[in-house]
Amino acid sequence: MRRWITASACLVWTTAAAAQVPGGPTGLEAVDYPWDNGTRIQLTWSLSPDDDTLLGYAVRRRLADDPQQTLIDILPPGTSAYTVPDLDPELAYLFAVTAIAQDNTESAPASTLAPVTPSVQAFDGTRLWFMVTLVLFSGAVVVFIRMARTGRDLKVRKIAGLEAVTEAVGRATEMGRSCLYVPGIQDMNDIQTIASMNVLSHVARTAAEYDAKLEVPTSKSLVMTAARETVETAFLSAGRPDAYNPDLIYYVTDEQFGFVAYAQGMMVREKPAACFYLGSFFAESLILAEMGNSIGAIQVAGTAQPAQLPFFVAACDYTLIGEEFFAASAYLSGEPDQMGSLKGQDVGKLIVAVGILAGVGGMTLAAVTGSDLIQSMVDYFTQRMLT
Amino acid sequence: MKRSVPLLITAVGGFALIVAYFIPYTEALGETVAVWFDILAAIAFILGGGNLLKQHLKKISDRGPGWGYSGVVIGSFLITLFIGLSKVGVPPLAEFPDFAWSGDFIGIGTPFWFIYQYAFVPLTATMFAMLAFYIASAAFRAFRAKNLEAILLLGTAFIILLGRTFAGVALTNWIDPTGPFAGLRIENLTVYIMSVFNTVGNRAIMIGIALGIVAVSLKVLLGVDRSYLGKE
Secondary structure (H helix, E strand, C coil): CHHHHHHHHHHHHHHHHHHHCCCCCEEEEEEECCCCECCCEEEEEECCCCHHHCCEEEEEEEECCCCCCEEEEEECCCCCEEEECCCCCCCCEEEEEEEECCCCCECCCEECCCCECCCECCCCHHHHHHHHHHHHHHHHHHHHHHHHHCCCCCCCCCCHHHHHHHHHHHHHHHHCCCEEEECCCCCCCCHHHHHHHHHHHHHHHHHHHHCCCEEEEECCHHHHHHHHHHHHHHHHHCCCHHHCCHHHEEECCCCHHHHHHHHHHHHHHHCCCEEEEECCCCCHHHHHHHHHHHCCCEEEEEECCHHHHHHHHHHCCEEEECHHHHHHHHHHHCCHHHHHHHHHHHHHHHHHHHHHHHHHHHHHHHHHHCCHHHHHHHHHHHHHHCC | CCCHHHHHHHHHHHHHHHHHHHCHHHHHHHHHHHHHHHHHHHHHHHHHHHHHHHHHHHHHHHCCCCHHHHHHHHHHHHHHHHHHHHCCCCCCCCCCCCCCCCCCCCCCCCHHHHHHHHHHHHHHHHHHHHHHHHHHHHHHHHCCCCCHHHHHHHHHHHHHHHHCCHHHHHHCCCCCCCCCCHHHCHHHHHHHHHHHHHHHHHHHHHHHHHHHHHHHHHHHHHCCCCHHHCCC
16 A cells, blocks of 8 residues: 555656656757847747746857857747847857746756857948938038038027137136136046047137136146147137247146145146136036135036036036037037038937937837737837837 | 148048048058057157146246145155156066066055045045035026026926935825826936936937037138147
């Protein structure tokens, strides 16, 4: 009797254990991902017969000459294709996919038989839509620049912060005090620093015309060199080469808080009447702006660091928010070429607005109608065009 | 010539990086251009050090305002430079005991490490700590209820600040978290404001910044905006 019970129990246990191992996926195929930079492989397989009850599928990879497998991803049930990212185009890979049951039991793997090597293509097709957008936007900028050259009047709204530049320099001149220009704490490879140099050119020219003292401490030596060149030529074009003093444009330190400690001390001692903070700033933004506020300076700030904008808005008289900062050079120069580029930016905004409306409208329609076609269009838009 | 060569370098370097982004075979070209910048920056660092010395020595010589601080800067600069370059107090590596300079100059316990850990880090932390006081003074001015916009700003900031504190959350604990008014609990209001209003505003600014960056880059690459070279 006891032997019969034991045998029955063993049978039940074995049957239960066998029932927990799910049926595995089959027919795993791996092919090189078309039109990419040689870092992806496309996998496809047939779903497990137990797909409805699965936790998901585990995808693994290994090098052809290395038995050690690496888990890449766990995918939801119903998935029969996957693009393996971050591969080396010079190595051959083998892949395996297993089905995972709810109790984490894994099926026998579906494996690729021959190693696959991702190949580098002549053009990275995953960036095609980005290129199309870039060409459209750049084309619009170039077209508007050409239109501006033909003499067409292009209206640009008033930017209070830029109107205040002349006023600030004038005030410093009247008070017999200096102007302070801080071009951020990043190097010349940062677009904000380049934009800052462009604005510095206009501020320096105004300072030269008003005979105001302009001081430019920098936290990078390359920025110091570029700033000197910019200010020197601005003074030259204003007809005041004699007033240019290279010692007023100098290097302080690369260290963020060391730089701000110097700037603070200098502001307390010399009390500049106008302070310009234009460039890339981080935590030092508020320290600079509050110090300028405490000495009663008129302050104009501009940055493309969104986290620092509230600090500048709270502590400065005028703040150039994001795109206004990049528009500053064009606005101040008033040259048709540059004004054209501003109008080109508007076309970019139009493209973005159309994209937002199309995306929101498409997703709403897909949710309301339940249409697979609209959903697939929205998926293509969000997963292929926007990534 | 003085303008043409920099413009040519800018255009070639910029367009090389753009092309490298789309054509995988030229990715190495983009990396090479980035290395050019690193070489330039490294050489310019010597220029910066020289300028630092010149600037502060002149200030000491002229007895300009704050010249004493310049003395401290030069002293600290030279001492740190000497200790770092000559590896003062750095023991040689165990693998190369006969080579006195084989040790790591910033290894734990070395004089350079000591300067960094017990002089530089505390000084930096002190400057950073001042930010808390500046935030308070800036907030005091920003949150004055002068007009409708300022009142809205003040109200929103008040909710966010309350939502970040235990006491604030406790204020609306009596609202059923699963009921129809659960959204009015302070912590939920805070999340809603941050994830909807704040995100929307932030993204609008980010889109404008992205477009601005492309426009400026294009102007610089095409030589339309040459202000950074001093052109007027």
